[in-house]
Amino acid sequence: MAVANVPFGGWPNNLRLSNEHAELIITLNVGPRVISYRTSEGSNVFKNFDEQLGGTGEPEWKSRGGHRFWLAPEDPVLSYLPDNTPVEHRVLSDLAVEVENAPNEQLPIRKITKATLDTASTRVTVTHRAENHGDAPLHVATWGLSVMQPEGVEIIPLPPLGEHPRDLLPTRPMVLWAFTDMSDPRWRWGRRFITLHQRNAGPTKLGLAHRERWIAYHRADSLFVKTIDYHEGAVYPDFGCNFETFTNEEMLEVEALGPLVELAPGDATEHTEHWDLFGGVAPPPVDDEDALATWIAPWLRSARRPG
16 A cells, blocks of 8 residues: 556656555646546546647646646636746655645645545545745635546535525625636536536536535436535635536636635645546436435535544
8 A cells, every 4th residue: 555656648757656455646747637536446537638648848838627726816828837847845654645736936835635545445635735935915716626537417505595584695605717607507406405417517616605415417327426524604705606517618617716715925724635437336216305415415414424
């Protein structure tokens, strides 16, 4: 179970974390990206843009796929600074590593990603930490984006309904982007869940103040569950979102965001997310919300196990 340096996708240097249940691969020649996450018997649940694999030194930003660490709010320049050169890393244990981007002149933030694979399951704990190495405060939040394989369905739980007139004040902020069409048939707006299908169609995006903590993505026979935090009283980006999702004709993103802070020189901010991955999972009954709740329950119990 020791961390290994392995080739992947045309890059010679990648960190491989594995146990008998799962494998995680993180790029070192570029990025970093958590470029692959799979069960021991399954295939990669993250989308890879094959034409971008193996490349280095490109002058423009490349998605490449996998899971990446960005900073919010999204900026047309700063969010798309190229990260196409080698990154530093530290092996912390047989199943834990840190990888980091050095600060630069345009964005003086050191971005550190710590990934830990559980000893006895597929669970991965990912912490994204941003350190301000500049000489001025920066208004930022950490942002983890998991780029999922196409042709799946995302399951987003909703809180229990309240009652009128007892519950007079709004409780569930939902944020839409200018290009989001609520009549888009990929969306299903339910009483207990929102579901979003990845299909061959253009961009759509949603953000939530998400107190339900989990989001799932089912594709083929695999189920990916991301668990995130919501800190009451914290300010979150994009009108209060700690969770966002985006899809287009190529992929679907499951995104977690940390609190939005005024990051002073020398200070740091971070968020942690947990991933669980299950194989051999039958398709979810997305047209029946009660059946869907019953279907997802045992997988959530496994994802929320002690430790």
